[in-house]
Amino acid sequence: MTDVRRDPIAYLDHAATTPMCAEAVAAMLPFLGDSYGNASGSHSVARAARRALDDARDLLAQLLGASPGEVVFTSGGTESDNLAVFGVADGPGAALCSAVEHPAVLKACLAVGGGVVAVDRRGVVDLDVLADLLDERVRLVSVMLVNNETGVRQPLESVVSLVRERAPGALVHTDAVQAFGWLDVAALTAGVDLVSVSAHKFGGPKGVGALVARDRAALRPISRGGPQERERRAGTQNVAGIVAMAAAAEATARGRDDAGRRVRELSTRLLGGILEAVPGVHEAVPRQDRIDAICNLGIEGVEAEELLVVLDELGVCASAGSACASGAMEPSHVLLAMGRTVEEAKRHVRLSLGHASTASDIDATLVSFPKAVERLRC
Amino acid sequence: MDSSVAAALLLEEGHDVVAATMKLWGGAGDSGCCSVGDVDDARRVATRLGIDHHVFNFSEEFEEKVVAPYVAAHVLGRTPNPCIECNRHLKFRRFLDRAVRLGFEAVATGHHARIVNDGPDGPPRLLRGRDAAKDQSYVLSMLTVRELARVLLPVGELTKQEVRARATSLGLPTAEKPDSQEVCFVAAGPGQGPRRSFLGERIELHPGRLVDRASGSIVGAVAAVELVTVGQRRGLGFSPSGRRYALQVDAASATVTVGSEEDLLTEEVELTTRTWVKSPFPVGAVLLAQASAHGRPRPVRLTETGVRYLEGPGKRVAPGQTVALYAGDEVVGSGIAA
Numbered sequence: 001m002t003d004v005r006r007d008p009i010a011y012l013d014h015a016a017t018t019p020m021c022a023e024a025v026a027a028m029l030p031f032l033g034d035s036y037g038n039a040s041g042s043h044s045v046a047r048a049a050r051r052a053l054d055d056a057r058d059l060l061a062q063l064l065g066a067s068p069g070e071v072v073f074t075s076g077g078t079e080s081d082n083l084a085v086f087g088v089a090d091g092p093g094a095a096l097c098s099a100v101e102h103p104a105v106l107k108a109c110l111a112v113g114g115g116v117v118a119v120d121r122r123g124v125v126d127l128d129v130l131a132d133l134l135d136e137r138v139r140l141v142s143v144m145l146v147n148n149e150t151g152v153r154q155p156l157e158s159v160v161s162l163v164r165e166r167a168p169g170a171l172v173h174t175d176a177v178q179a180f181g182w183l184d185v186a187a188l189t190a191g192v193d194l195v196s197v198s199a200h201k202f203g204g205p206k207g208v209g210a211l212v213a214r215d216r217a218a219l220r221p222i223s224r225g226g227p228q229e230r231e232r233r234a235g236t237q238n239v240a241g242i243v244a245m246a247a248a249a250e251a252t253a254r255g256r257d258d259a260g261r262r263v264r265e266l267s268t269r270l271l272g273g274i275l276e277a278v279p280g281v282h283e284a285v286p287r288q289d290r291i292d293a294i295c296n297l298g299i300e301g302v303e304a305e306e307l308l309v310v311l312d313e314l315g316v317c318a319s320a321g322s323a324c325a326s327g328a329m330e331p332s333h334v335l336l337a338m339g340r341t342v343e344e345a346k347r348h349v350r351l352s353l354g355h356a357s358t359a360s361d362i363d364a365t366l367v368s369f370p371k372a373v374e375r376l377r378c
Numbered sequence: 379m380d381s382s383v384a385a386a387l388l389l390e391e392g393h394d395v396v397a398a399t400m401k402l403w404g405g406a407g408d409s410g411c412c413s414v415g416d417v418d419d420a421r422r423v424a425t426r427l428g429i430d431h432h433v434f435n436f437s438e439e440f441e442e443k444v445v446a447p448y449v450a451a452h453v454l455g456r457t458p459n460p461c462i463e464c465n466r467h468l469k470f471r472r473f474l475d476r477a478v479r480l481g482f483e484a485v486a487t488g489h490h491a492r493i494v495n496d497g498p499d500g501p502p503r504l505l506r507g508r509d510a511a512k513d514q515s516y517v518l519s520m521l522t523v524r525e526l527a528r529v530l531l532p533v534g535e536l537t538k539q540e541v542r543a544r545a546t547s548l549g550l551p552t553a554e555k556p557d558s559q560e561v562c563f564v565a566a567g568p569g570q571g572p573r574r575s576f577l578g579e580r581i582e583l584h585p586g587r588l589v590d591r592a593s594g595s596i597v598g599a600v601a602a603v604e605l606v607t608v609g610q611r612r613g614l615g616f617s618p619s620g621r622r623y624a625l626q627v628d629a630a631s632a633t634v635t636v637g638s639e640e641d642l643l644t645e646e647v648e649l650t651t652r653t654w655v656k657s658p659f660p661v662g663a664v665l666l667a668q669a670s671a672h673g674r675p676r677p678v679r680l681t682e683t684g685v686r687y688l689e690g691p692g693k694r695v696a697p698g699q700t701v702a703l704y705a706g707d708e709v710v711g712s713g714i715a716a
Contacts, residue, residue: 309432309480326417328401328435342438376479 014354021203027247031240056246065186077198087219099337134166145179151294204248208241314368380488443467455629456698492534519702519712591637649713
């Protein structure tokens with residue numbers, strides 16, 4: 001993958017969004033210019049758009065281990081997650097999700113009267129609890145592949161077997177939004193019925209994503225309108241975004257091993273450097289349970305809200321918890337679900353790396369991070 | 379709008395300014411005060427001024443230090459001033475401490491009051507704002523030199539009209555914004571009687587009886603004794619001699635003692651939680667006491683337990699209300715009516 005970004009800021013917030021890769025930008029540009037067709041039309045301009053859309057669908061389907069007809073293009077991760085939940089489950093007890101899901105899944109599940117499955121202190125879904133909750137009412141079980149706040153990986157294969165055994169009528173959904181950049185999602189979700197991805201987390205543009213819905217997973221549309229996406233998602237397709245997403249997905253899959261190795265090295269140096277330089281820092285999730293790209297740290301005696309301001313001032317972009325509508329930081333529901341207190345949760349920051357991360361990002365952070373913590377502790 | 383102009387004035391003076399909004403209320407969903415709209419406005423002003431803007435979430439501390447005590451006081455039939463408690467615990471403590479940790483030298487607000495220093499090393503003094511009608515020194519009366527040394531009040535030198543003119547000429551999006559509400563989290567409640575609906579959700583409200591002070595007989599009833607404030611006349615009916623006023627609220631026995639306006643007068647006000655801007659004044663000192671945001675200052679003499687009105691009796695102060703103490707136009711201390 002070729003990077004576009006070149007600037008002096010140490011950007012450690014790739015889990016929030018990551019810069020577009022050159023392949024995606026190049027693929028997108030024609031569709032912001034001369035190739036402006038609506039893929040649903042019947043004339044030559046429309047047909048050109050249709051061809052591009054079909055090609056993108058074929059490519060993405062292959063990269064996600066699906067057939068082209070199983071790919072539903074959406075406006076991003078949230079819509080994909082919402083479509084999976086609202087399109088499958090309704091009524092009390094019809095949906096189950098882990099307590100550490102992204103709000104796009106969690107709030108959708110709660111909205112349909114679904115239940116929440118507890119996690120352990122690492123944030124891994126408790127399979128015994130899940131087993132107890134599975135009954136004939138359950139239509140959908142949603143467990144993410146990789147958590148966006150802590151990077152923890154979920155035992156998806158075990159979830160699938162458990163659901164098949166205990167609730168054969170239920171479908172399994174996974175939010176693979178944070179996973180696609182780092183893991184072979186096609187292989188890991190082969191037995192899963194519904195899979196969400198979002199372009200801007202792997203080098204594509206914002207506002208576009210996809211939901212893989214296996215042929216066996218009948219989806220009710222959640223918006224009404226035209227017959228696009230086989231009547232599973234109404235609305236004119238975002239051709240430019242979809243084409244760019246497919247290009248980014250291809251570049252990601254091709255460079256995944258290299259990027260993974262590089263990020264592993266960078267993240268080892270980052271974490272090692274911080275733990276050595278700053279006392280009172282601990283990882284929210286042990287390394288073997290998470291992906292390398294996302295590192296969530298608890299820092300004793302320092303509020304994340306303050307640390308982020310100082311880091312920002314020093315040119316380091318990081319994040320913490322989740323922002324509410326006003327932009328204020330709320331204590332992370334993920335950390336609370338992992339048994340941390342509100343006070344503890346407010347002391348955690350997330351450092352996340354991406355395909356565009358560089359050694360100088362790490363160098364700069366290893367200078368600024370200890371300085372920031374020291375300033376706030378005195 | 380006042381804080382927008384404060385930021386603009388400091389920028390003009392060459393200060394390095396960063397804007398911040400305290401998120402105190404409304405939960406993740408947001409409504410009323412600290413709403414998405416208010417924070418957006420602040421962000422837009424900051425963008426307009428070319429400065430950074432942060433949102434600090436102090437909602438847990440606000441609940442603990444302001445809202446919970448506010449509710450608890452009503453259970454006892456007291457009428458606290460949550461704005462002052464917010465200033466005491468949040469704005470000029472939690473927020474100020476954070477600003478200092480983040481490396482800032484001072485916190486500026488849009489309050490209409492003035493801080494002046496007598497000489498370069500003299501302690502800061504807190505004075506009324508230039509615009510007497512907009513003066514907000516009352517709600518800052520619990521501050522001490524410790525905080526004042528790190529506080530700037532740039533709009534205190536201007537009239538409200540001048541502030542509005544500055545906001546308009548700067549093209550600030552908040553120029554047309556009405557002044558903020560007195561009790562933000564209560565005013566944010568829906569429909570009629572916001573205080574009633576707010577408190578009604580948190581505590582049980584009890585019907586109370588009105589007992590006439592002179593005759594000792596029951597002369598009426600109120601729907602919720604917790605909502606009656608000493609000095610209140612609304613909703614208490616008339617006696618043959620005129621309007622009735624609440625003289626005393628006893629929540630435990632659900633009794634409101636009522637009487638005439640004259641009965642409301644008292645010689646002394648007992649004060650707790652006393653603060654002094656610089657150092658305590660001696661018993662016997664003559665000061666001015668102001669018992670509400672825009673109340674008339676009355677000359678008083680300090681006593682062991684509070685203040686004694688000079689020049690004839692003054693009105694009772696509702697328990698829980700802050701009494702600000704002035705020497706001329708200068709705030710020297712505060713206390714809470716017992």
